[in-house]
Amino acid sequence: MTKIHIPTPLRQYAGKQATIEIKAGTIGDALSGLISKHPDLRRHLYTDEGKLRAFVNVYLNDEDVRYLQKEATAVKDSDTISIVPSIAGGAAGLTIS
Amino acid sequence: MATITETKPATAVLNNDEILRYSRHLIMPEVGMEGQQKLKAARVLCIGAGGLGSPLALYLGAAGVGTLGIVDFDVVDYTNLQRQIIHTTADVGRKKLDSAAEKLKAINPFLNIRTFETKLTSENALELFREFDIIADGTDNFPTRYLVNDACVLSGKPNVYGSIFRFEGQASVFATEEGPCYRCLYPEPPPPGLVPSCAEGGVLGILPGLVGVIQATEVIKLILGTGEPLIGRLLLVDALGMKFRELRLRKNPDCPACGTHRTITKLIDYNEFCGIRGEEKPVEAGIPEMQVEELKRRLDAGDDLFVLDVREPHEYQICNIGGYLIPLGDLPKRVSELDSSREIVAHCRSGVRSGKAVGFLQQAGFKKVHNLAGGILAWADRVDPKMAKY
Numbered sequence: 001m002t003k004i005h006i007p008t009p010l011r012q013y014a015g016k017q018a019t020i021e022i023k024a025g026t027i028g029d030a031l032s033g034l035i036s037k038h039p040d041l042r043r044h045l046y047t048d049e050g051k052l053r054a055f056v057n058v059y060l061n062d063e064d065v066r067y068l069q070k071e072a073t074a075v076k077d078s079d080t081i082s083i084v085p086s087i088a089g090g091a092a093g094l095t096i097s
Numbered sequence: 098m099a100t101i102t103e104t105k106p107a108t109a110v111l112n113n114d115e116i117l118r119y120s121r122h123l124i125m126p127e128v129g130m131e132g133q134q135k136l137k138a139a140r141v142l143c144i145g146a147g148g149l150g151s152p153l154a155l156y157l158g159a160a161g162v163g164t165l166g167i168v169d170f171d172v173v174d175y176t177n178l179q180r181q182i183i184h185t186t187a188d189v190g191r192k193k194l195d196s197a198a199e200k201l202k203a204i205n206p207f208l209n210i211r212t213f214e215t216k217l218t219s220e221n222a223l224e225l226f227r228e229f230d231i232i233a234d235g236t237d238n239f240p241t242r243y244l245v246n247d248a249c250v251l252s253g254k255p256n257v258y259g260s261i262f263r264f265e266g267q268a269s270v271f272a273t274e275e276g277p278c279y280r281c282l283y284p285e286p287p288p289p290g291l292v293p294s295c296a297e298g299g300v301l302g303i304l305p306g307l308v309g310v311i312q313a314t315e316v317i318k319l320i321l322g323t324g325e326p327l328i329g330r331l332l333l334v335d336a337l338g339m340k341f342r343e344l345r346l347r348k349n350p351d352c353p354a355c356g357t358h359r360t361i362t363k364l365i366d367y368n369e370f371c372g373i374r375g376e377e378k379p380v381e382a383g384i385p386e387m388q389v390e391e392l393k394r395r396l397d398a399g400d401d402l403f404v405l406d407v408r409e410p411h412e413y414q415i416c417n418i419g420g421y422l423i424p425l426g427d428l429p430k431r432v433s434e435l436d437s438s439r440e441i442v443a444h445c446r447s448g449v450r451s452g453k454a455v456g457f458l459q460q461a462g463f464k465k466v467h468n469l470a471g472g473i474l475a476w477a478d479r480v481d482p483k484m485a486k487y
């Protein structure tokens with residue numbers, strides 16, 4: 001099983017879990033497995049056109065999958081996948097609630 | 098590694114009082130007299146005197162960074178004090194700049210503190226940055242993040258970056274000559290509303306302390322030209338698990354800001370870039386509103402109104418007006434609990450989430466739904482002053 005780290009802002013759409021284990025052969029498999037378990041994550045990870053969103057980066061261990069084979073990148077059971085969205089917080093402020 | 102201060106001579110000389118003050122630095126070979134003079138000659142601009150800016154400015158000031166600039170236009174309020182440790186209870190209502198400058202001067206009278214009471218904008222950023230060597234970004238919103246990044250790339254100044262959400266933080270050093278920039282990591286911001294803000298999501302008070310001190314550490318290392326700065330690395334801080342993880346960042350050759358074919362050759366309209374037009378509209382068009390006074394009057398008159406509270410359970414515990422609780426995120430799957438023949442008034446903290454709830458209910462066929470304008474905050478202000486605000 002490959003471990004996927006769910007970042008804080010997205011945990012509310014993933015059953016409040018910090019990590020989720022998925023059986024997967026590629027990054028793409030792992031993400032679609034994740035979304036089938038937690039369908040609410042889809043719109044946060046993918047655009048309506050089915051492209052991975054530009055403010056969400058996916059890492060295989062410590063490497064950005066954009067510099068590997070993207071969603072076709074092979075994963076092993078011992079690998080860790082991290083979803084890393086941009087966060088902007090620093091103080092109180094812009095109240096888009 | 099190229100140091101930041103190599104371009105200008107470190108002419109700052111320390112007097113005997115300063116030598117005594119910095120003695121624990123001076124006896125360290127990694128700093129020494131040469132390093133302390135570099136610190137004194139350095140000019141660092143902190144964007145924001147809030148959660149990240151507080152520890153950042155306090156430590157940089159104490160460490161002897163000679164010129165400390167702060168950009169801020171905010172006023173201290175009670176909700177800041179849980180984490181913005183440069184400000185005290187007595188400062189509530191004062192300008193953050195005045196409050197911060199006073200504390201910094203008290204800690205270190207040898208500082209040259211330069212305050213800029215303004216919003217950082219595309220019009221003033223490059224001019225402001227010109228007078229400084231390193232920019233430390235402690236802002237709280239995407240337009241300013243991209244503005245700081247692009248202005249740093251255009252002016253060739255490193256961007257010491259920190260960002261926080263709830264109990265998780267990120268830190269890196271962007272826009273050095275050899276390293277990636279923020280846009281290499283995130284070419285585009287999230288559309289408004291998709292990622293919750295600090296004001297909605299909350300933040301653990303110590304987290305800006307952790308991340309701000311990491312930023313301060315990186316600033317000092319860049320000035321001294323020592324150690325391994327967070328260039329090309331993104332540090333992820335998880336305070337709840339107390340785990341620090343590190344991801345590799347690459348300079349993206351296609352980056353619009355720092356890549357080989359740059360398209361960003363001047364600063365742009367960052368609100369537009371981030372999909373924010375003008376002031377944040379708290380309520381979408383076509384959402385019927387009800388004022389708190391009207392709700393109070395009609396409840397007192399015994400009208401058949403169903404009050405729907407779409408906040409989270411932990412917010413309900415802080416204060417409530419006895420509404421029926423269904424958090425906004427649960428509304429789609431729990432909509433069957435609501436009776437569409439009754440008149441419904443939805444509320445949240447300030448009226449934004451309940452506006453979305455009303456829009457959703459309208460689409461689901463509910464005809465008699467209102468959004469309580471200003472939310473429970475307006476209720477506390479105008480109907481029940483004894484109610485707790487948060």
Ligand SMILES: [Zn+2]
Nearest residue numbers: 278281352355
């Ligand atoms: Zn770049």
